[in-house]
Amino acid sequence: MKLIVAMIQPHKLPDVKQALFDAEIYKMTVTNALGCGQQRGFTEAYRGVIHTINLLKKVRVEVAVNEASVEPTVAAITKGARTGNIGDGKIFILDLPECIRIRTGERGSEAIG
Ligand SMILES: Nc1ncnc2c1ncn2[C@@H]1O[C@H](COP(=O)(O)OP(=O)(O)OP(=O)(O)O)[C@@H](O)[C@H]1O
Ligand SMILES: [Mg+2]
Numbered sequence: 001m002k003l004i005v006a007m008i009q010p011h012k013l014p015d016v017k018q019a020l021f022d023a024e025i026y027k028m029t030v031t032n033a034l035g036c037g038q039q040r041g042f043t044e045a046y047r048g049v050i051h052t053i054n055l056l057k058k059v060r061v062e063v064a065v066n067e068a069s070v071e072p073t074v075a076a077i078t079k080g081a082r083t084g085n086i087g088d089g090k091i092f093i094l095d096l097p098e099c100i101r102i103r104t105g106e107r108g109s110e111a112i113g
Contacts, residue, residue, distance in 0.1 A: 001096040001112055002070050006061045007035055008081040008089040013059050016080030023076040025069060029062040037090065044086050058089070064096055066109045 008016055013030065020028065034055035039046075041054025063073050074091055081089050101111040 001099060001109065002065055002067070003094040003096040004063045004065060004070065004073050004077070005092040005094065006063075006077045006081065006089060007033065007058045007092075008061060008077070009083075009087060010057055010059045012081045012083075012089075013061075016061060016077055019076040019080035020063070020073070023072045025063060025065070025073055025076060027063065031060045031062075033058045033060040037087065039086055056087070064099060064112050066112055 006016070010032075017028075020026070035058045036053050036055055040050055040052075041056050042050060061077065063077075065073050070093065074093070077091055096112075098107060099112040100107050104111075
């Protein structure tokens with residue numbers, strides 16, 4: 001199992017949701033976040049000397065999936081979030097050792113799917 005964590009532009013959340021839905025991926029957690037990447041929160045056009053970082057509003061989308069759904073999930077998030085401009089976001093894929101559905105006690109791929 002993997003935990004897919006995507007940091008995306010907030011305005012792309014509807015497109016990412018739709019792309020996940022189209023790929024039949026319906027379970028997710030979405031959180032508002034602050035972040036910056038390699039531009040340290042400034043735009044590519046900024047030409048001043050940077051003494052600090054600028055934290056920008058981002059949306060964090062988390063999807064826990066079985067192995068078979070990893071690439072479809074990455075593809076859907078990429079399709080929904082990509083504009084081709086800086087700041088489109090990043091996807092992190094983490095190993096996920098366990099998942100437990102509290103109601104039934106199911107574990108692993110039964111609980112996740
Ligand atoms: N190495 C990192 N560690 C933690 N969070 C990161 C990292 N890189 C990016 N992020 C998160 O992802 C968000 C989006 O990153 P962003 O798309 O700007 O990445 P980038 O590496 O700067 O690529 P680009 O040049 O396309 O902008 C950041 O605001 C931050 O929240
Ligand atoms: Mg960036």
